Amino acid sequence: MYTLVKVLLTALIIVGSSELAKRWSLASTLLLALPFTSLLAILWIYIDTKDVAKVAEISWGIFWLVPPSLVFFPVLAVLLQRGLAFPYSLISAITAAVLTYIIYVKILARFGIQL
Secondary structure (H helix, E strand, C coil), rough: CCCHHHHHHHHHHHHHHHHHHHCCHHHHHHHCCCHHHHHHHHHHHHHHHHHHHHHHHHHHHHHHHHHEEEEEHHHHHHHCCCCCHHHHHHHHHHHHHHHHHHHHHHHHHCCCCCC
């Protein structure tokens, strides 16, 4: 039952954001810019385990991985604005983000930061 509540609450936030985007772009953009996925995951992990060390570890991991995740958005926007079909733009943006993650994690490792 608890897992079902977590799934429903998480799904409601995501669906609510996408529905809001249909009506008010700025409001939905602000809502989607918040790290709801991270917040919910951290909340569920803490509630399930009460392990603050695990929450801290995940928080640091998220912090270090935010910069490469930002590659996705401008790549998607530029490709769409240039007329590339949505599926190809999406796949290209995901690919760019994944490649950026791989390179970024290797760079962090050279500085002794392990994720």
